[in-house]
Amino acid sequence: MIHVEHLRKTFTTRTGRFLSAGRRTHEAVRDVSFHIPRGEIVGYLGPNGAGKSTTVKILTGLLVPDSGAVTVGGLTPWQDRRRHVARLGAVFGQRTTLWWDLPVIESLRLLRHVYRIPHATWQANLTTFTDLLDLGPFLHTPARALSLGQRMRADLAAALLHDPELLFLDEPTVGLDVVAKERIRDFIAHINREREVTVLLTTHDLGDVERLARRVLIIDHGQLLFDGDLARLQAAYGSQRELHVDFDGPVAQPEVPGLTLLSHEPGRATYAFTGAAADPIARVTAHAPVRDLTVREPDIEATIRRIYEGDLLRAGIR
Amino acid sequence: MADFRHHLTLYLRLLGAQIRSQGAHRTSFILDALGSLLITAAEFAALALVLPRFGGLGGWTLSEICLLYGLAELAFVLMDILFGGFDAPNLSAHVRTGSFSTFLLRPAPLTLQVFASDFALRRLPRVLLAAAIAGYGLTHAPLAAVPETAALLTAAVLGMICFFGGLFVIGGTLTFWTVDSVEAMNVLTYGGRTLISYPMDIYSAWLRRTFTYLIPAAFLSYLPALHLLGRPLPDGLPSWAALIGPLAGPLVLAGAFAFWRVGVRHYQGTGT
Numbered sequence: 001m002i003h004v005e006h007l008r009k010t011f012t013t014r015t016g017r018f019l020s021a022g023r024r025t026h027e028a029v030r031d032v033s034f035h036i037p038r039g040e041i042v043g044y045l046g047p048n049g050a051g052k053s054t055t056v057k058i059l060t061g062l063l064v065p066d067s068g069a070v071t072v073g074g075l076t077p078w079q080d081r082r083r084h085v086a087r088l089g090a091v092f093g094q095r096t097t098l099w100w101d102l103p104v105i106e107s108l109r110l111l112r113h114v115y116r117i118p119h120a121t122w123q124a125n126l127t128t129f130t131d132l133l134d135l136g137p138f139l140h141t142p143a144r145a146l147s148l149g150q151r152m153r154a155d156l157a158a159a160l161l162h163d164p165e166l167l168f169l170d171e172p173t174v175g176l177d178v179v180a181k182e183r184i185r186d187f188i189a190h191i192n193r194e195r196e197v198t199v200l201l202t203t204h205d206l207g208d209v210e211r212l213a214r215r216v217l218i219i220d221h222g223q224l225l226f227d228g229d230l231a232r233l234q235a236a237y238g239s240q241r242e243l244h245v246d247f248d249g250p251v252a253q254p255e256v257p258g259l260t261l262l263s264h265e266p267g268r269a270t271y272a273f274t275g276a277a278a279d280p281i282a283r284v285t286a287h288a289p290v291r292d293l294t295v296r297e298p299d300i301e302a303t304i305r306r307i308y309e310g311d312l313l314r315a316g317i318r
Numbered sequence: 319m320a321d322f323r324h325h326l327t328l329y330l331r332l333l334g335a336q337i338r339s340q341g342a343h344r345t346s347f348i349l350d351a352l353g354s355l356l357i358t359a360a361e362f363a364a365l366a367l368v369l370p371r372f373g374g375l376g377g378w379t380l381s382e383i384c385l386l387y388g389l390a391e392l393a394f395v396l397m398d399i400l401f402g403g404f405d406a407p408n409l410s411a412h413v414r415t416g417s418f419s420t421f422l423l424r425p426a427p428l429t430l431q432v433f434a435s436d437f438a439l440r441r442l443p444r445v446l447l448a449a450a451i452a453g454y455g456l457t458h459a460p461l462a463a464v465p466e467t468a469a470l471l472t473a474a475v476l477g478m479i480c481f482f483g484g485l486f487v488i489g490g491t492l493t494f495w496t497v498d499s500v501e502a503m504n505v506l507t508y509g510g511r512t513l514i515s516y517p518m519d520i521y522s523a524w525l526r527r528t529f530t531y532l533i534p535a536a537f538l539s540y541l542p543a544l545h546l547l548g549r550p551l552p553d554g555l556p557s558w559a560a561l562i563g564p565l566a567g568p569l570v571l572a573g574a575f576a577f578w579r580v581g582v583r584h585y586q587g588t589g590t
Contacts, residue, residue: 011588062419064586078586086425095416097423101339113331114424116324142342 001166001198002036002059007068009054028054029065030222038165041192041199043213043230045206047308051222052202056168059200060090073165086115089159089197093171096155098143104154105139108161115162122161129157132187149180156184160191166198167191173205185211206300220308234303242296243271243280248289256287325430332434340439351440358391358444362451376520381458382547383516388452389471389539390515393478395444401483402436406500409490413585428582429575432490462548470546470561474539477564478514481538482507484567484574491574491581510535519552526552534570537563 009029029051036042046052057063058070061077061084070077075084090097098107112122130136133153138146146154152172159167169188173181189212191197201213209216209230216233218226226233243259247267254264259271259280273280277295284290340347365387369380402408412418412435421431461467489503510533518526518540530536530552537559544551545560 060423062422062586064583081422082425082427085423088423090423092416095420097420099335099339101342102335106335106338110331110335113328114426116425 001038001040001073002034002200003069003071004035004055004059005033005069007032007055007058007065007070009051009058009063009065027222029058032068032219032222032224034217034224034227036198036200038198039192039196040215041188041201041213043209043216044200044202044219045204045209045216045304046219050220052219053170054222055219056170056200056202060088060168061085086162087164088166088168089162089164090168091152091155091159091170091172093152093174096143096151097158098151098154100144101142103140103142104135104146107143107154108158111158111161117162121163125161125163126157129160132190133157133183149176149184152176152180152184153187156187160197163195164197166200169199169201169203171203171205172201173203173208181205181207188212206304210300218304218307225307230300234300240272240274241277243273243277243284244294244296245269245271245284245290246292248291251288256283258283325427328426329430329434332431333437336434336437337439347440351443354441355443355447358395358447362387362391362447376517378517378520379459381455382460382543383455384451385455385459386517386539386543387515388448388450388455389474389543390478390511391448392445392452393475393539394482394511395441395448396475397479397482397486399438399441399445400433400479401486402438403432403434404483404486404490405436406486406489406493406503408436410493410500413493418585422586429578459547461546464546466561467546470542470564473564474542477538477567480567480571481535482511484570484572485510487571487574487578491578494581494585506533514539534566537566539564 007029008027008031011026011028013024013026032051032055044052044055054063058065059072059077061081064078072084073087077084097111098104099110102110108126111117112119117125130139133156135153135157138150138154141150143151143154156172167188172188173184176184185208188199188201192199192212199212201208203209214229216226216228216230217224218233242262245268247269250266251269254269255261256271259273262270262272264270271280271284281293284293365383366380369375369383374380375383398405403412409418409432412421412432417435421428421435424431456471485503485507489500489507492503493500510529513521513525513529514535518529518536521529526536541551541555541560541563545557551557551560
């Protein structure tokens with residue numbers, strides 16, 4: 001569905017006034033390649049300014065890259081804009097595609113004409129989405145009067161009325177409460193399963209990723225650092241478990257042979273270890289009297305932070 | 319052909335949405351309408367009150383000036399309604415808020431969506447006032463009885479709509495690079511409108527020549543008006559120059575849209 005080969009994009013910003021103008025270049029995307037088959041949900045992660053939104057802009061046809069080949073369903077996005085965008089849907093968390101002052105239903109009607117959706121298809125989709133996303137209570141409310149969660153649901157429906165093959169989601173759950181997040185995640189999982197819609201999900205909310213994506217792409221400084229299963233990411237980079245120990249009183253020597261000391265304060269220490277917990281626990285209890293112990297599992301958030309911070313895979317495992 | 323029909327109905331539908339949206343803010347709509355009507359009315363009233371005291375302006379009577387003024391105002395306001403989406407403040411707001419990206423993400427022609435993104439219905443009262451002023455000029459000025467009168471007047475209005483529309487498109491396109499240039503463009507757009515609202519021979523030669531040969535504003539309505547009033551054209555121009563003069567408008571508009579395409583390509587290169 002999506003093929004990206006050796007994608008590069010550099011931005012030039014002018015500095016200073018126009019006579020003494022200097023130029024600074026910033027490589028937003030450096031030699032990024034990946035393929036996404038039809039029907040997959042892929043989480044696209046990276047810190048702010050890593051090159052995520054530049055990639056998404058190129059894939060949606062908003063931006064033309066400096067070099068590299070991109071095809072989406074056989075089309076080059078920026079060369080065949082209208083045919084390309086007719087087959088994709090996009091929801092950007094911070095802004096809406098709905099007509100601000102018009103009732104939601106009117107926006108959805110207008111989109112029927114913009115996308116030239118056959119009336120029967122439009123009607124069937126509207127009924128389905130109204131049901132799944134519970135749009136009924138606010139179909140006749142102007143977009144500007146919707147809550148954030150309602151607006152996001154309406155935007156999701158708007159992006160899918162024309163049966164797109166590909167859906168771009170940018171921070172679809174940002175700012176929502178737990179219940180609203182869950183409803184949106186369920187809906188995305190549903191349309192992916194039932195309609196084989198390919199989904200590229202950029203988000204800072206790792207809950208979205210854990211719930212929806214089997215595969216993640218991690219980008220930082222314009223370079224793709226990781227492309228693979230979430231499970232493999234955990235196994236390869238999240239393997240450090242943590243042992244939190246409360247000693248029975250202050251301990252003069254917190255270092256324990258065979259364990260990595262992460263932090264300590266009088267009477268307390270945190271160690272990192274890999275594999276089973278029995279051996280490290282035995283070593284600690286042999287070292288000094290212990291009142292309490294907890295083993296903390298690595299979470300994906302910590303794993304990804306470690307990748308961003310710790311140059312763990314500049315070379316990359318592809 | 320089917321495509322053209324689809325695009326026309328889509329344009330009208332999007333305009334309809336635009337107009338219904340304006341209905342959501344009824345009070346500000348009415349105040350805007352009254353305000354813009356008052357500006358034209360006050361500007362013209364000052365002219366109409368002062369002019370008879372001096373027995374005319376550079377040999378032009380009030381009714382003759384009404385013809386020029388009314389046509390220019392009529393065309394400019396109609397243009398402002400039609401091309402509002404390209405007006406630099408509107409377009410740069412679309413770019414800034416991301417609705418321009420939304421246009422690019424929809425499978426409809428970009429220019430169609432920009433055209434449909436603003437439709438200042440609140441200017442309608444000004445259209446009526448301008449038409450009344452032009453109508454007064456038409457009925458009271460000593461027009462030569464020539465068969466091409468109606469066609470030439472229509473062409474003059476259409477030419478001016480295209481010309482000022484082109485300036486709007488150029489000004490809007492410039493905002494892809496910088497918003498600083500907008501003021502400079504306003505000198506041409508609003509200055510040009512004021513300039514051709516009055517007989518060009520009251521200006522000094524350099525100004526008149528600049529707005530005749532460099533910026534072809536004089537061709538749009540001034541030369542046709544001279545022709546219809548049976549007056550000689552300036553600089554020894556042949557009388558057919560008055561007949562084809564309004565074509566300067568579509569030429570400027572075509573050039574403006576070529577520049578627009580360059581601007582959109584620049585936007586897609588930098589993703590402002």
